[in-house]
Amino acid sequence: DQYTEEIKAFTAAKADELEVFRIKFLGTKGLIKDLFEEFKTVGPEEKRTFGKVLNQFKQFAEGRYNEIKESLGSGPQVKESDIDLTLPGDGFEVGSRHPLSLVRNEIIDIFKRLGFVVAEGPEIEDDWHNFSALNFPQEHPARDMQDTFFIRKGDGTDDIALRTHTSSVQVRMMENGKPPFRAIMPGRVYRNEAISARAHCFFHQVEGLYVDENVSFSDLKQTLYHFVQELYGEGTKVRFRPSYFPFTEPSAEMDISCTICKGSGCNMCKYSGWVEILGCGMVDPNVLENCGIDSKKYTGFAFGMGIERITNLKYVIRDLRLFSENDVRFLKQFTTDI
Numbered sequence: 651d652q653y654t655e656e657i658k659a660f661t662a663a664k665a666d667e668l669e670v671f672r673i674k675f676l677g678t679k680g681l682i683k684d685l686f687e688e689f690k691t692v693g694p695e696e697k698r699t700f701g702k703v704l705n706q707f708k709q710f711a712e713g714r715y716n717e718i719k720e721s722l723g724s725g726p727q728v729k730e731s732d733i734d735l736t737l738p739g740d741g742f743e744v745g746s747r748h749p750l751s752l753v754r755n756e757i758i759d760i761f762k763r764l765g766f767v768v769a770e771g772p773e774i775e776d777d778w779h780n781f782s783a784l785n786f787p788q789e790h791p792a793r794d795m796q797d798t799f800f801i802r803k804g805d806g807t808d809d810i811a812l813r814t815h816t817s818s819v820q821v822r823m824m825e826n827g828k829p830p831f832r833a834i835m836p837g838r839v840y841r842n843e844a845i846s847a848r849a850h851c852f853f854h855q856v857e858g859l860y861v862d863e864n865v866s867f868s869d870l871k872q873t874l875y876h877f878v879q880e881l882y883g884e885g886t887k888v889r890f891r892p893s894y895f896p897f898t899e900p901s902a903e904m905d906i907s908c909t910i911c912k913g914s915g916c917n918m919c920k921y922s923g924w925v926e927i928l929g930c931g932m933v934d935p936n937v938l939e940n941c942g943i944d945s946k947k948y949t950g951f952a953f954g955m956g957i958e959r960i961t962n963l964k965y966v967i968r969d970l971r972l973f974s975e976n977d978v979r980f981l982k983q984f985t986t987d988i
């Protein structure tokens with residue numbers, strides 16, 4: 651009876667007070683446990699009444715305990731037992747740079763260290779900047795080298811096109827400034843090709859232009875040689891093969907030795923040991939003159955490369971379409987802190 655009164659009178663303002671109560675009455679070493687121990691020792695005729703009283707007392711104490719517990723728990727709606735603080739948090743996906751952006755930035759950085767600035771121009775170009783100024787004569791088959799998307803105007807003429815290379819930016823730069831020029835031109839270009847693993851209707855280029863007095867072919871070779879050492883690693887070999895572009899004379903294509911996969915058999919070189927990475931040459935004097943530059947006083951070199959190709963060789967990617975499909979399984983492999 652004394653305890654019944656105590657339990658009735660009991661109130662708790664805090665959870666730890668309630669805990670003291672629980673230990674005293676309901677705990678494994680508590681009063682009720684003791685009484686149950688005592689119950690074992692009483693005679694069989696007393697067991698019935700004693701047992702009944704005891705059970706009532708236990709239920710009473712438990713009831714009071716739950717009552718107080720509930721009133722205390724009116725703060726947060728979630729019960730403590732509903733929160734598992736050991737669970738890991740929800741994943742938070744951080745984006746990553748597109749591989750083409752990574753490689754473009756790397757190319758830009760290398761040429762910046764050599765004193766090249768970055769120049770940009772429009773993707774919709776006129777015939778002059780994309781072709782004529784670059785020594786592509788009208789009706790010359792060289793225009794077919796680059797399958798162009800022409801934009802037909804209302805009057806039936808089509809001298810506007812999506813640029814097929816960023817050489818058009820070189821023309822704009824030379825027209826609008828004075829030598830020396832030392833610049834690279836990164837940007838998107840368009841060609842009318844069926845989309846496949848090896849071709850796309852658009853891709854990305856970095857072209858370069860260096861015009862000054864006494865610029866020679868050996869300057870071209872050394873600049874590009876240095877570029878390759880920086881991008882693909884010290885010891886990468888280069889070789890130049892004669893080629894043709896309307897805007898350069900002489901023209902060449904540059905190959906690099908295929909050490910890319912370090913002999914693991916990527917076969918990007920088709921077992922030849924060499925892969926082509928860019929076109930280059932000495933700026934044709936006609937082009938300099940077209941842009942208002944004295945070709946007796948100045949010479950220059952130019953080069954142009956596809957960023958997709960450089961990226962394919964760097965990461966052994968075999969299908970161009972991966973670059974524009976936005977498949978995160980592909981893209982998230984290129985995490986970096988650049």
Ligand code: PHE
Pocket residue numbers: 814815816817857858895898929930931952953954955
């Ligand atoms: N404009 C050429 C192309 O798009 C590349 C190039 C640039 C070649 C400069 C030589 C010199 O294929």
